[in-house]
Amino acid sequence: MTARDDLEGRFDSLKGANLNLDLTRGKPAAEQLDLADELDGYLGGNYVGEDGTDVRNYGMLRGLPEARALGARLLDVAPDEVIAGGNASLTLMFFVLDAAMNTGLTGAPWRTAGRVKCLCPVPGYDRHFALADALGMELVPAPMTDGGPDMDAVEDLLENDPDVRCIWCVPKYSNPTGCIYSEETVRRLAELPRRPAANDRQPFLVLWDNAYTVHDLAFPPPRLTPILPLAKAAGTEDSIAMFASTSKITFAGGGISFVGGSANFLDAVDKRLSILMVGPDKVNQLRHVRFLAGDRLEAHMRAHAEIVRPKFEAVQRGLERGLGGTGLATWTDPKGGYFVSLDTRPGLAKAVVALAGELGVALTPAGATFPHGHDPEDRNIRIAPTLATLEEVESGIDVLALCVKVAAARQSNPA
Amino acid sequence: MTARDDLEGRFDSLKGANLNLDLTRGKPAAEQLDLADELDGYLGGNYVGEDGTDVRNYGMLRGLPEARALGARLLDVAPDEVIAGGNASLTLMFFVLDAAMNTGLTGAPWRTAGRVKCLCPVPGYDRHFALADALGMELVPAPMTDGGPDMDAVEDLLENDPDVRCIWCVPKYSNPTGCIYSEETVRRLAELPRRPAANDRQPFLVLWDNAYTVHDLAFPPPRLTPILPLAKAAGTEDSIAMFASTSKITFAGGGISFVGGSANFLDAVDKRLSILMVGPDKVNQLRHVRFLAGDRLEAHMRAHAEIVRPKFEAVQRGLERGLGGTGLATWTDPKGGYFVSLDTRPGLAKAVVALAGELGVALTPAGATFPHGHDPEDRNIRIAPTLATLEEVESGIDVLALCVKVAAARQSNPA
Numbered sequence: 001m002t003a004r005d006d007l008e009g010r011f012d013s014l015k016g017a018n019l020n021l022d023l024t025r026g027k028p029a030a031e032q033l034d035l036a037d038e039l040d041g042y043l044g045g046n047y048v049g050e051d052g053t054d055v056r057n058y059g060m061l062r063g064l065p066e067a068r069a070l071g072a073r074l075l076d077v078a079p080d081e082v083i084a085g086g087n088a089s090l091t092l093m094f095f096v097l098d099a100a101m102n103t104g105l106t107g108a109p110w111r112t113a114g115r116v117k118c119l120c121p122v123p124g125y126d127r128h129f130a131l132a133d134a135l136g137m138e139l140v141p142a143p144m145t146d147g148g149p150d151m152d153a154v155e156d157l158l159e160n161d162p163d164v165r166c167i168w169c170v171p172k173y174s175n176p177t178g179c180i181y182s183e184e185t186v187r188r189l190a191e192l193p194r195r196p197a198a199n200d201r202q203p204f205l206v207l208w209d210n211a212y213t214v215h216d217l218a219f220p221p222p223r224l225t226p227i228l229p230l231a232k233a234a235g236t237e238d239s240i241a242m243f244a245s246t247s248k249i250t251f252a253g254g255g256i257s258f259v260g261g262s263a264n265f266l267d268a269v270d271k272r273l274s275i276l277m278v279g280p281d282k283v284n285q286l287r288h289v290r291f292l293a294g295d296r297l298e299a300h301m302r303a304h305a306e307i308v309r310p311k312f313e314a315v316q317r318g319l320e321r322g323l324g325g326t327g328l329a330t331w332t333d334p335k336g337g338y339f340v341s342l343d344t345r346p347g348l349a350k351a352v353v354a355l356a357g358e359l360g361v362a363l364t365p366a367g368a369t370f371p372h373g374h375d376p377e378d379r380n381i382r383i384a385p386t387l388a389t390l391e392e393v394e395s396g397i398d399v400l401a402l403c404v405k406v407a408a409a410r411q412s413n414p415a
Numbered sequence: 416m417t418a419r420d421d422l423e424g425r426f427d428s429l430k431g432a433n434l435n436l437d438l439t440r441g442k443p444a445a446e447q448l449d450l451a452d453e454l455d456g457y458l459g460g461n462y463v464g465e466d467g468t469d470v471r472n473y474g475m476l477r478g479l480p481e482a483r484a485l486g487a488r489l490l491d492v493a494p495d496e497v498i499a500g501g502n503a504s505l506t507l508m509f510f511v512l513d514a515a516m517n518t519g520l521t522g523a524p525w526r527t528a529g530r531v532k533c534l535c536p537v538p539g540y541d542r543h544f545a546l547a548d549a550l551g552m553e554l555v556p557a558p559m560t561d562g563g564p565d566m567d568a569v570e571d572l573l574e575n576d577p578d579v580r581c582i583w584c585v586p587k588y589s590n591p592t593g594c595i596y597s598e599e600t601v602r603r604l605a606e607l608p609r610r611p612a613a614n615d616r617q618p619f620l621v622l623w624d625n626a627y628t629v630h631d632l633a634f635p636p637p638r639l640t641p642i643l644p645l646a647k648a649a650g651t652e653d654s655i656a657m658f659a660s661t662s663k664i665t666f667a668g669g670g671i672s673f674v675g676g677s678a679n680f681l682d683a684v685d686k687r688l689s690i691l692m693v694g695p696d697k698v699n700q701l702r703h704v705r706f707l708a709g710d711r712l713e714a715h716m717r718a719h720a721e722i723v724r725p726k727f728e729a730v731q732r733g734l735e736r737g738l739g740g741t742g743l744a745t746w747t748d749p750k751g752g753y754f755v756s757l758d759t760r761p762g763l764a765k766a767v768v769a770l771a772g773e774l775g776v777a778l779t780p781a782g783a784t785f786p787h788g789h790d791p792e793d794r795n796i797r798i799a800p801t802l803a804t805l806e807e808v809e810s811g812i813d814v815l816a817l818c819v820k821v822a823a824a825r826q827s828n829p830a
Contacts, residue, residue: 025473033462033471040702041456047448056448056666058440086501087696094691102517103551127690134690136518251471254698275542275549276509281502283455283669284699 004409011355011406014399019360021396026175026338027387028252028304035303036250042291047283055282061273062266063256067285070292071258074213074244076226082260083269085280089245089257090127092269093207096241096259097166099272101135106203106238106268110165111136119157119167121149123341123369123380125175128168128209139371140164147182148174148189155188159197166205167192172224173212176341176369176382178334183225190230193239206231208242212337214301215248217309221336228261237262246288248338249300256285311385314393315340322401328408331383340383341369342400348407349378355403361396419824426770426821429814434775436811441590441753442802443667443719450718451665457706462698470697476688477681478671482700485707486673489628489659491641497675498684500695504660504672505542507684508622511656511674512581514687516550521618521653521683525580526551534572534582536564538756538784538795540590543583543624554786555579562597563589563604570603574612581620582607587639588627591756591784591797593749598640605645608654621646623657627752629716630663632724636751643676652677661703663753664715671700726800729808730755737816743823746798755798756784757815763822764793770818776811 047056049064062068063084071082085092099105101116110116118132122141129139142157143150148171158164169189171181181189193204208227216222231237240262246255259269292300316333319342323329331342344352349366356363364382367375383400385393462471465481477483478499486497500507514520516531525531533547537556544554557572558565563586573579584604586596596604608619623642631637646652655677661670674684707715731748734757738744746757759767764781771778779797782790798815800808 027473030469030472033469036471037460037462040458040460040462040698043455045452045455047452047455054445054448056451056669057445058442058662058667086503088501088692090693091691098513098517102513103549127693131690134518247473251698252473253692253694254471254696275546276506277503277668278505278542279668281669281696281699283666284696287455 004413007402007406007409010402011359014359014402017359019395019399021360021388021392022362023384023388023393023396024362024364025387026248026384028248029307029387029389031307032304032386033251035300036291039250039287039291042287043283047286049282049286053282055286058278060279060282061270061277063280064282064285064289066289067256067282070289071244071260073297075210075242075258075260076224077228077242077260081228081262081266082258083266083273084285085257085259087253087255087257089209089211089243089247090131092243092257092259093209094131095272095276096205096269097131097135097207099268100166100203100205101137105272106264115163116165117161117163119154119164120371121168122371123176123382124168125170125209126368126373128207129371132166132168133372137165138163141371142167144174144177144179146179148179148185151185151188154192155195158192158195162197166207168207168209170209170211171227172210173215173334173337175211175337176339177332178337178339178341179332180222180224186225186227187230190227190236190240191234193236194234204239205241206239208240210242210244212248213244214297215304215338216301216336217305217312218335219302219305238264241265246292249297250288250291256280256288308386310390311388311393312340314390315383315385315397318394318397319401322398323404326405328404338384338386340385342381342383344379344381344404345408346377346379348404348411349375349381351407351410352381352400352403355406356399359399359403361399363400419828422817422821422824425817426774429774429817432774434810434814436775436803436807436814437777438799438803438808438811439777439779440802441663441799443663444722444802444804446722447719447801448666450715451706454665454702454706457702458698462701464697464701468697470701473693475694475697476685476692478695479697479700479704481704482671482697485704486659486675488712490625490657490673490675491639492643492657492675496643496677496681497673498681498688499700500672500674502668502670502672504624504626504658504662504674505546507672507674508624508658509546510687510691511620511684512546512550512622514683515581515618515620516552520687521679530578531580532576532578534569534579535786536583537786538591538797539583540585540624541783541788543622544786547581547583548787552580553578556786557582559589559592559594561594563594563600566600566603569607570610573607573610577612581622583622583624585624585626586642587625588630588749588752590626590752591754592747593752593754593756594747595637595639601640601642602645605642605651605655606649608651609649619654620656621654623655625657625659627663628659629712630719630753631716631751632720632727633750634717634720653679656680661707664712665703665706671695671703723801725805726803726808727755729805730798730800730812733809733812734816737813738819741820743819753799753801755800757796757798759794759796759819760823761792761794763819763826764790764796766822766825767796767815767818770821771814774814774818776814778815
């Protein structure tokens with residue numbers, strides 16, 4: 001029996017196992033959500049904010065002051081550099097990008113200049129890419145490194161393409177590689193909007209989605225280099241659009257979101273918000289602020305880590321056990337966030353995801369981490385271990401590793 | 416002493432009264448908000464929707480099924496004709512109009528056709544007009560009647576201006592006149608998008624903001640003629656964009672919102688939403704659904720009416736006492752909603768609002784109910800009696816009536 005026969009035999013035998021595992025999306029597990037169950041009712045009938053605001057009534061477009069202060073903790077900026085919003089930071093990103101494209105944010109609408117392109121470090125977050133695409137931007141992939149986007153490549157793309165207007169960034173525990181942007185990367189990103197090529201296409205926006213800012217698995221946690229001070233030093237602070245939310249802190253899609261940046265930037269966001277809402281849901285903002293007050297936030301995130309860390313460790317153990325030393329794949333080992341990124345040998349990712357599907361293990365579609373779902377080398381697979389149980393993660397990763405080997409064997413020795 | 420001297424004397428004597436009254440915006444009073452204080456904590460730790468959905472996690476772009484059913488009650492449509500959203504129906508209106516303008520809703524983007532105009536029945540809601548304006552539309556005023564927009568005028572405007580693409584409507588207790596659109600008006604609005612002039616500019620949108628659908632002051636309440644069945648009969652159902660929210664049912668800006676319409680229309684809205692959120696805040700949706708379940712909704716609105724009705728009655732009493740028989744003003748007598756509309760003799764409204772301000776009574780700026788804040792006859796004043804106490808409403812209306820008389824006297828006999 002050949003090695004390939006052995007793999008195919010193990011693959012076939014698993015077909016009958018009726019697995020039904022989902023490692024597709026970055027959703028918290030029910031056990032994590034339980035940690036915030038006190039939220040409903042946490043106000044105890046006290047709907048009055050610190051400054052006497054009745055949060056049950058209209059108003060306060062920038063959000064409750066104490067909610068802005070919470071956002072400031074997440075974004076590592078000052079409270080007046082934050083607007084606290086509704087349940088989805090993705091919606092805030094839409095407000096910002098849609099205004100920049102269509103009616104103008106801090107300058108003329110981008111679309112009046114003709115083509116508009118958005119730099120997309122890859123692998124990256126599919127919803128970021130889809131948002132820019134839906135607004136009519138062209139998506140330009142840029143390579144990632146372990147320290148964030150490859151800044152030599154990013155700067156070259158900017159210099160050589162006059163239509164580039166923005167770049168997506170997930171600076172801490174990047175989706176999906178889990179890397180943390182290095183100090184040099186942050187500095188060069190802060191300086192990007194003042195490069196001569198960008199000067200005549202203001203506002204150039206650095207879209208800074210700090211989605212996993214406190215989603216650490218190891219303590220004390222690493223601190224991301226703050227970008228806003230570097231941008232102020234470079235005179236580019238109006239080009240930094242920062243985002244965060246509590247979605248993976250409390251309830252996913254039931255929390256509050258934040259947009260941060262300079263006074264000019266926030267004035268432009270405020271102007272946009274003023275036409276589309278009277279104010280955010282301050283009741284939920286107050287609930288969150290009280291629930292996460294003081295050192296509760298860190299304690300809460302440590303409790304998350306206790307649930308999430310074993311799953312991330314299981315991913316590493318399983319991949320090492322199944323694929324270590326084979327040369328068939330490499331993978332990241334993040335210390336936080338929601339994902340692990342696996343790169344197979346070129347040309348295997350789609351086959352691997354399809355094979356895993358045959359065995360009942362749902363993986364994020366191959367290519368999803370690239371613009372338009374197209375991974376030119378067909379090698380990246382995003383692993384999302386949080387929603388499944390520890391046992392399911394262990395089984396799922398074993399299946400994934402087996403499928404990588406089966407796909408590689410079939411590629412090397414086509415039937 | 417002349418009549419004018421007497422008025423001026425009364426005006427001067429009130430200057431020392433140090434009034435500080437606010438009749439400007441349609442905000443509920445704290446006493447009304449108290450009615451919903453049970454909301455926080457109402458879930459009692461049960462975060463599971465009727466179909467087993469864990470509302471604490473991501474997903475369900477169209478909202479929780481039972482929340483859609485609540486929206487269906489408000490909009491008088493079927494649950495699958497509703498998407499349940501976040502805290503602000505104005506934001507849903509933005510999503511719809513922004514998509515229609517810039518990327519296309521159910522047809523090509525309006526802006527690609529050049530100029531885009533929006534019909535604005537006047538007096539109307541300033542935020543409606545500001546939203547259309549901010550998106551680059553031109554605002555075309557159309558006259559109102561006691562039964563809704565003057566449909567002869569609306570149809571003429573549509574026929575004679577190829578750039579008209581939409582019309583704002585507040586069909587029940589219209590802001591600010593408080594009128595209810597007549598059956599004939601609703602029918603003609605439903606048929607508007609199929610008029611030959613509109614055929615080549617699809618989608619023509621009837622923006623149906625049913626903000627005050629259950630905000631009745633008299634019971635049993637009147638039923639607004641449902642527009643969607645008439646639109647289906649006319650083949651225009653994809654052109655009806657319906658909106659509602661719980662903002663003046665529970666907490667203002669802390670509730671849930673709804674967009675309703677045909678399957679095609681909702682598919683287009685869904686497509687837009689899918690790029691800018693993973694889903695709405697289903698926790699708050701479930702909280703609201705349980706709180707307003709069954710006959711609680713009507714009981715809750717009756718409790719509101721007990722608080723609001725006396726203030727509306729005080730407005731009528733005060734205006735009749737101060738201005739009845741003078742020929743200086745006419746005013747509406749709504750049986751629900753949040754506003755009373757007062758029309759002075761032409762050329763007086765700005766002066767009246769300024770005079771009232773001198774006496775410490777804040778009124779909505781004159782002209783606010785017209786596009787760009789310009790009331791060509793300078794006569795409309797919007798009265799918002801809900802936020803103030805009953806005593807404040809009584810004092811405020813007395814001041815308003817006096818100021819109308821002072822302004823009229825000064826106009827007739829300039830100093």
